[in-house]
Amino acid sequence: MTAPSTTRRATGVTALSVETTPLDDVRHLVPFLDSRRPLVWIRKGEGIAGIGEALRLEFRGPDRIRQASDAWRATVQAATVTDAVRTPGTGLIAFGTFAFDDESSATSVLIVPEVVLGRRGGRSWITRITQTDDTATPESDAAASSRADRGRPGSRTDLPRPIAFGDEYRLSLLPAGLDEGGYEAAVATAVERIREHDLSKVVLARELSAHLPLESDVRRALVELALGYPDCWTFAVDGLVGSSPETLVRVHHGTVTARVLAGTMSRGRDAESDRASAEALAGSAKDQGEHRFAVSSVLDALRPHSADLAASDEPFTLKLPNLWHLATDIAGTLSDGSSSLDLADALHPTAAVAGTPTPEAVALIRELEPFDRGRYAGPVGWVGGDGDGEWAIALRCAQLTESGDLTAYAGAGIVADSDPAREYAETTMKFRPIVEAFG
Numbered sequence: 001m002t003a004p005s006t007t008r009r010a011t012g013v014t015a016l017s018v019e020t021t022p023l024d025d026v027r028h029l030v031p032f033l034d035s036r037r038p039l040v041w042i043r044k045g046e047g048i049a050g051i052g053e054a055l056r057l058e059f060r061g062p063d064r065i066r067q068a069s070d071a072w073r074a075t076v077q078a079a080t081v082t083d084a085v086r087t088p089g090t091g092l093i094a095f096g097t098f099a100f101d102d103e104s105s106a107t108s109v110l111i112v113p114e115v116v117l118g119r120r121g122g123r124s125w126i127t128r129i130t131q132t133d134d135t136a137t138p139e140s141d142a143a144a145s146s147r148a149d150r151g152r153p154g155s156r157t158d159l160p161r162p163i164a165f166g167d168e169y170r171l172s173l174l175p176a177g178l179d180e181g182g183y184e185a186a187v188a189t190a191v192e193r194i195r196e197h198d199l200s201k202v203v204l205a206r207e208l209s210a211h212l213p214l215e216s217d218v219r220r221a222l223v224e225l226a227l228g229y230p231d232c233w234t235f236a237v238d239g240l241v242g243s244s245p246e247t248l249v250r251v252h253h254g255t256v257t258a259r260v261l262a263g264t265m266s267r268g269r270d271a272e273s274d275r276a277s278a279e280a281l282a283g284s285a286k287d288q289g290e291h292r293f294a295v296s297s298v299l300d301a302l303r304p305h306s307a308d309l310a311a312s313d314e315p316f317t318l319k320l321p322n323l324w325h326l327a328t329d330i331a332g333t334l335s336d337g338s339s340s341l342d343l344a345d346a347l348h349p350t351a352a353v354a355g356t357p358t359p360e361a362v363a364l365i366r367e368l369e370p371f372d373r374g375r376y377a378g379p380v381g382w383v384g385g386d387g388d389g390e391w392a393i394a395l396r397c398a399q400l401t402e403s404g405d406l407t408a409y410a411g412a413g414i415v416a417d418s419d420p421a422r423e424y425a426e427t428t429m430k431f432r433p434i435v436e437a438f439g
């Protein structure tokens with residue numbers, strides 16, 4: 001057979017054919033997903049859901065996000081797109097998840113689904129994506145059977161069908177790696193290092209683990225997360241499942257926005273104590289200091305890309321069902337045409353998940369955390385054909401392996417006056433979304 005596209009052959013870029021058409025309102029996206037490997041990005045009932053894999057691009061090492069950005073530009077150039085809806089999330093899109101650490105053994109991926117169902121601003125759509133030439137990778141058994149189960153995504157008439165939810169289940173997530181004493185000892189060591197002026201802030205995490213039986217429907221946890229944390233980004237990408245409140249970066253038609261979170265307090269038991277808790281957070285010098293490092297890291301990373309970048313004046317208190325956070329919103333106009341992936345590359349890792357200065361903080365994380373963070377605290381989200389996209393920091397999440405091993409992660413920002421027992425309690429609060437969704 002002759003090569004349909006010499007450019008694609010020369011560069012190794014896969015040519016995709018993409019078609020988006022409007023749909024009647026699709027109110028719930030999750031029932032359409034694969035029960036074991038769902039692919040989704042939703043907030044307040046809107047977002048995108050992916051079925052199958054038309055293209056999977058994998059990256060590793062220190063340049064993983066930049067490589068992804070380059071590979072995505074090439075993929076976009078080689079694609080043929082018909083988009084009758086033209087709203088964020090239509091046309092060619094890829095879901096992505098990236099490892100936290102340059103030295104992680106976890107693969108970073110961009111996944112272009114075969115079918116995307118989307119819902120935004122009262123409009124719903126379906127996008128069908130196919131490889132257009134003879135070097136298409138053979139379809140996996142799972143993708144083939146999911147195509148058979150759902151109707152043919154390549155056909156113009158058949159819609160995917162929702163799949164009935166599997167039985168309920170309850171898992172117990174138990175400490176792995178660092179137990180309470182081990183975590184508190186690590187925090188104490190970090191406080192010593194900070195007082196010795198080796199660094200100003202470091203974010204230390206711990207893990208919980210469980211095993212999810214093979215028949216368990218991951219979408220049940222996703223529904224719990226999406227309903228329980230509607231203001232967060234609920235995601236599932238390549239086994240990474242969670243609900244993050246922190247927007248790493250959002251690019252939309254030449255504007256860039258971010259929501260920086262750092263500084264945490266428990267919710268009160270009643271309205272009065274809840275208000276007192278928020279006030280205590282706003283007035284806490286320790287939390288304000290911790291927050292300032294995170295805001296500075298984001299401003300420093302974005303300033304070269306936006307001349308009018310501005311942060312909200314004072315941090316505000318953000319109420320989530322499980323805790324309060326100090327939050328700052330940042331917005332600006334893009335001055336250099338960077339894509340959302342370029343900006344994720346410039347930003348990662350922020351001081352909300354690594355510390356200050358970054359190299360010293362990452363070195364201390366490697367020294368004190370006896371595990372690989374994988375994709376926890378890395379960028380997770382989606383990118384469109386125009387480079388716009390939405391990326392969260394992968395927090396309040398767990399990674400599920402093919403064999404059903406589930407690892408959840410939560411961390412806390414450590415500064416000079418951190419108290420180890422309080423930081424441990426803070427990580428327990430941060431585990432709550434995942435513990436309750438799977439438990």
Ligand SMILES: C=C(O[C@H]1C=CC=C(C(=O)O)[C@@H]1O)C(=O)O
Binds near residue numbers: 205411430
């Ligand atoms: C590192 C995490 O949270 C970050 C985001 C918000 C508040 C944080 C804090 O107060 O420590 C952390 O910087 C996590 O949830 O695992």
